Amino acid sequence: MTAPERPPQESPVEPGPLFATFASAYPFGLDPYQRDACAHVEAGQGVLVAAPTGAGKTVVGEFAVFCALATGRKCFYTTPIKALSNQKYHDLAERHGTDRVGLLTGDTSINSEAPVVVMTTEVLRNMIYAGSATLANLGYVVMDEVHYLADRFRGAVWEEVIIGLAPSVQVVSLSATVSNAEEFGAWLDEVRGGVAIVVSERRPVPLFQHVMAGRRIHDLFADEAPTAFTGEGSAATLRADVNPELTRLAKEESRFVRDDSRRQRGRGQRDRIERNAAGRGQRGPQLVPRRDGAVEKLEAEGLLPAIYFIFSRAGCDQAVEQLLRSGIRLTSGQERAQLTALADAAAEGLGRDDLAALGFSTFKEALQRGVAAHHAGMLPAFKECVEEGFVRGLVKVVFATETLALGINMPARSVVLEKLVKFNGEAHVDITPGEYTQLTGRAGRRGIDVEGHAVVLWHRNMDPRQVAGLASRRTYPLRSSFSPTYNMAVNMVARVGRQKARGLLEQSFAQFQSDAGVVGLARAIARKTEAVGALWADAACEQGDFEEYARIRAEIAALEAAAARSRKSDRRAEAISALLAVQPGDIISVPAGRHEGWAVVIDPGVGRDRNQPAPVVMTEQRQVKKLSLTDFPSPPVVAARMRVPKHFDARQAKDRRNLAAAFHSRLATIDTSVERYQPAARDAQVSAEVARLRDTMRDHPCHDCPDREAHARTAEKALRTERDIADLRRQSERRTNTIATRFDKICTVLAALGYLSEDAETVTDAGRLLARIYSELDLVAAECIRAGVFDELTAPELAAVISALTYEARGGDQRRPARMPTRSAEIAQTMVRRIWREVSLMERDHRLDDGREPDIGFAEATYLWAGGAALGDLLEATELTAGDFVRWMRMVIDLVGQVADAAGPGPVRDRAREAIRMLRRGVVDAAWNEDD
Template identity: 25%
Template sequence: MGSLKRKWGEEASSDSPQQKKKQQSGDGSLLVEEAVGCVHDVSYPEGYVPSTSSTELPKDCKPAKEFPFTLDPFQSEAINCLDNGQSVMVSAHTSAGKTVVALYAIAMSLRNNQRVIYTSPIKALSNQKYREFKQEFSDVGLMTGDVTIDPNASCLVMTTEIWRSMQYKGSEIVREVAWIVFDEVHYMRDRERGVVWEESIVMAPKNSRFVFLSATVPNAKEFADWVAKVHKQPCHIVYTDYRPTPLQHYIFPAGGDGLFLVVDEKGKFREDSFQKALNALVPTSESDRKKDNGKSKKGLLMGKVNEQSDIFKLVKMIIQRQYDPVIIFSFSKRECEFLAMQMARMDLNDDDEKGNIEIIFWSAMDMLSDDDKKLPQVSNMLPLLKRGIGVHHSGLLPILKEVIEILFQEGLIKCLFATETFSIGLNMPAKTVVFTNVRKFDGDKFRWISSGEYIQMSGRAGRRGIDARGICILMVDERMEPSTAKMMLKGNADSLNSAFHLSYNMLLNQLRCEDADPESMLRNSFYQFQADRAIPDLEKQVKALEEERDSMIIEEEDSLKNYYNLIQQYKSLKNDIRDIVYSPKYCLPYMKSGRPVCIKCIDDEKSPSFSIEDHATWGVLMDFHRVKSAIEDDASRRPEDASYALDILTRCAVSKDGLGKKQIKIVPLKEPGEPLVVSVPLSQVTSLSSARLNIPKDLLPLEARENALKKLSEFISRYANGMPLDPEEMNIQSNSYKKAVRRLEALENLFEKHEIAKSPLIEQKLKLLNRKEELTAKVRSIKKTMRSSTVLAFKDELKARKRVLRRLGYITSDDVVELKGKVACEISSADELTLTELMFSGVLKDVKAEEMVSLLSCFVWQERLQDAAKPREELELLFTQLQDTARRIAKAQLECKVQIDVESFVSSFRPDIMEAVYAWAKGSKFYEIMEITQVFEGSLIRAIRRLEEVLQQLILAAKSIGETELESKFEEAVSKIKRDIVFAASLYL
């Protein structure tokens, strides 16, 4: 695949950003000189011969659109590509001005009487873009699923899902389209929805041209190569990592009073300032941590709502230094609201601004009923907004979110608390961005923010043409390594990797379309393209690993391998026995203060050991406690399945790392160290003594702790094995325990008799063998990846899914789509198989419309509620039928070799809002529903809107198979839920 690469130099122009510039900030400081540039690259399909003619627009040709400002180099380059009728991918930072390229593509299409499609990932962004484009060009329509305006317009703004659906249905619009703009195309890496972008791009008309707008991605060239290959046309890449407004990055340490500049405008990391910031950290007290209930790292944020909170001090400092407007990012909806309430005594607006806010607010709210105007979310928000403080998250009423966006754009909100979603798409920059946490919960664990996430959110800082620099502030409440901070603040953007996966809806639609087939979709997917691309690098890795492995010569290798395997078996059995004996079920009754406990040394876990004995030491048990999981529904777990930690008095070596952070390591009793009480996971326990020592309750004095450990040492010197508790006395009745003990005894005999056991340098030889085994395992793993890459991706899964469809009657043995399949083709916003089975079983026909929509709410509700209202008896019966259907379908998939966890699939249908949706369909007021549910208003509205989307798909499905009775029922259901505040029109329309 050919490639042309060109870098922009600096061009002289009186006001162009293409030259070196010196700007002064508001406080008179001189900003660094910076050459602004971009890289222009082109991907050609195989066999394509590029033209040698100029890529510049002829001077006598008038541009399709002229702009009232000098274009940046990347904008000019991209527009030249459009003028030459060739596709382009524009990769640039948030707020860099990518929309200029989209505007030009639309203007050019309208000038040439061509149809142009603009797609975006979210409805809110589509609404905003419709408003923006409508002001610029009159011939603009909108299609989002919620709203359709002028669907015959030459320029259509829509969500990517709508565009995918139009392509599958063979819409006339698809055949007419000349240009397709994919905004926020980096969304293609989204785990759930990313596949929609791949389908849409692969299926796009071959004579169409593309504009891809993306945040900075390091593999933009790879993406363009794929587009060029699939559509057999050149695809240009115009890439710039230039920020029109340079950024400064600061740390605000918990409990501190000042800011520490850690990355300057030049991108230089200031390690001395970073260490000063961490040294200024005031550790969060234990009592504050307990208030947090272990749900998230909010140490520096929680506490009394007063002027002493860190967030109040920081916002006050930002306002005093005129760093506003500021966006404060938080990773939870409730935390956003909690932090905003800490600003209760702060007033950032004058009387005129307050008056303007009130006028704008009530003008927007006038479309609501009097009852809805009294909703707590509405009435509580206005006083906050009047003081110049706002909140923005997905749990807000959509109309409230939009009015807050408008107020922020008008400069009437000086301080906005928002979740991560505010960083996507919406063009609303601020002078300052604050991160309230440097860690986030990703569904499994707390982790550091990735550099890609940081780049996306920090991109909101700095308003072009207004601010000389943008400011990013991280609130830090724990120590972090400089390498971690550098990776976060200066790391690369996330790569654009495929999130392609098969779905039954995709498969059925591919089989139904005459000019499509599933194998072709898989062959042309970005996933397959990336897998093919990776093979040469994988081959190099295999070669290097094999050379290292084969260079290792080990004496008596076969005998050593046998001995090595015995060690692994022995350790595995010991762990199995330990897991049974010291499981909470058996050992909790013996967790008494004063009991000697043998615990594994931490180093034993980190490096391989080839002794059959554990590296362990002794301590005295003081107390134990349950470790609460970060997962919200942890309370539902059984006590015997929970995790526990022990508070143990033992000998510890205390040191400090390079950052001054205290490091505590458990050491053997005879080694130097301090007597400390440390928390040890129950999984580290290797033995519990049957004895108990008389230990004083007050262990605060050092002398008391030393005396306690002296008693322990004397006990261990007298009883070397610590007089362990006899498992028989613990009443362990497990058969697996008895079997493991017998196998362990047999292995011990083999160890004693093994020929190599007394060989010299046995430990070193085993370490070498262990390394060789690791290399062999790596080679095996990489070769497996290569084998799966050389065959068609998902080939086995495709066969398995077809077996499921045949078994359930969706397709014939010749892959012809049957009635059930036609219904499932129409359902893309819910689980297509389960919903189709319910429809054909008569469940949806036999119930009232209100009960039906209540049941369908289980398909669209994804949040997990701890104390959701239990559905009434008749609804619970319906939910049981849904679960039975889902379990039957999951088992059928399992039998057909589709990888699926049956119980996880069944539990994905949640009854949490069945009562709320039933009440809404029965005509209850929205405020009445909010009194019976804990759900955020915006979350419920989003669910009901998605429910209406599912019903519209079911109407089409019923129509496609001539089921007029069901079609009427679905239409009746739509009429019952589509009303009032839930479907209030967008302010952008």
């Protein structure tokens, strides 16, 4: 299965009578691409619609709803998040009546047997696996925001649905503009059959690009034209010259920075620090705008409402506080009254203490002034309040993280980017052209604004050409994140059998893209093979077969290198083994590094990763240091033992002095000339083989060629190219049937653990248990149920232990040691970790990536919340934001509910349901129907 080399050509289809009736309800004419897409739907085809944000592609989804109602069939309208589902439900219910529209989001069920049901994609996936009767008479499925299938954590659900739906169902896929829409559409056509591709690059509202430097807003491009893409498909680019005024400012700033650097080298450090802190003494341009100044300028230029992107939750909150301190007020008295009502509605049901913990008074004051933050750390009810206020034109400036760009419909007149760098969880990286397009795409409200504006704020060392490059390119490829899971495997085997399941998985977009890559690898292999032939021809020698001679030399080098690696590997393995065996009080040799010599072990330092022991020692120089494997290129020798006090504290000078005295006293009594580690001699067989090959090489006729080394250099290029070819062949083999191969490995693990029959062809009772658990650690959770880990726990303890299977700390979330709340929970958690380790070892044996480690960082908070603890106390103790606290609590509740369903009738199910009742209170219960 490979992607076509050219996008499929669609035959023109004329709209029919259903479209004429549908379109007549709109007060404006529909765009050509909307007409084309709807015509394909009416003709009985599936369709992929890829268009910019705000271009109105949901019209095509609404036409599918209209067709279903007109023809007496059902339509499911799916969205990636609950907030979008709620919003779409209200839109469709208002248009078609509440009796004809339902809502299913996992925890909310309204009129689920209606002819039109809005739902999250996970709900539809679960219905397909369960063979739900609700699927009867299903004619259309709308997959809104289908580009979410690239999401690392949830993207596989979209592919499961697309593959699993009955062939009779028309799939209407709505996507943001992606640069490989044709590839994605070709896959849809191959899997579903009869899928048309409709791509629109045209923005309904033209977008102008600007840079704000100081208090001025400059056009980014010299011709002052809006961003306009020309050419074919979504890979088009814009050619335009950067505004020379911006280029001049960049040069002036750069020159001033160099000059200022030279001046400061001759001045005192204190003067330099004071001058920089006060901002005085700088004669260069002041180009970086203040946040309050930027907002005032946007207001003066008529560019509000604006979404102001700051790639930091804390930065968004700080920006709101800065505007409050500056006294900015962007609303009228009537608008303030409406915003007050919205804020009070968001706070309904929350107690005074909870509101104080949530900083509600500050939130409300800022909202009344038309200013708000929007990020995942906020309480869902507050986020929804901001969204509604913004859509109604009451909130004028929203300081947002990039997650808003992927959220619900919140268009603005302008979009501001404070910086072009973001933190990706590991490092600060430049945003991509695709991300720039996604962020700025919200500028320009259709039917309200005649034009939209993207404004990049000047920052130090800014290059206007970089901004122009981001604004000029469409590179937003859709990459599949699909990978089989244990839950997916048992569900698919139960539904269609193993062989058919394997075949269905081979139809995934991930495999489709992988196969397309194999075509490219085959071409590279062919090119390199041709190059190898030419190189061997160039290396030809008149005295004999130089290829044969070169291969003898290469074999000698390979054997010697392998022997050296083997010796190093043996030494490392022996060093790890020796370090794992040391005990507190052992006096060991440190063979290398800054602390070479003798040391006494204080703590062996064997953590979770037993391949990286890091002993804490006291050296001969009386320093307490943590060592690593780099200090042990060879194994340590234990020369003697001594006593280390049980309560030794390295932070106490007295303890260090006493231990050092005892250590040196003990050193004086032992023979420190004890023989250190000596590596073993090389393997005799390897030595003999190398000697034989050297004799053969010296006897070869090419050995005495005067041009031998010149021939050898060309031959080495040929050999390197051959190694490249071998690597490409391995890549090709890995990519072929990669999804099905992983599925086979998963089935082998499941059969070994009893979730599938011995031949892995049918699902057992244990497998049906696993089929109800959709957690990332699904197999670990199922094994815990089967092992009775949860049997003796109270409801709060059960929730606390289960939290470790779903919680994952963000960088910086956890600033104090985590612990389990009770002895019973600690014992249960020890069993959870043992099961996780056993599963991980089995996964490694079968060459599967092991699941992430359970994280107990949210366990104590879960336990205390179940026991009635106050929100403010928990937020202070966990140092989580309210939004994160609610999101994780909802995920815990979700997994506890899955455990209840999987466990079946009995004490575990009863206590799990009791735990859910205890956890669903206060802000958690208030947020239950909101998106996280």
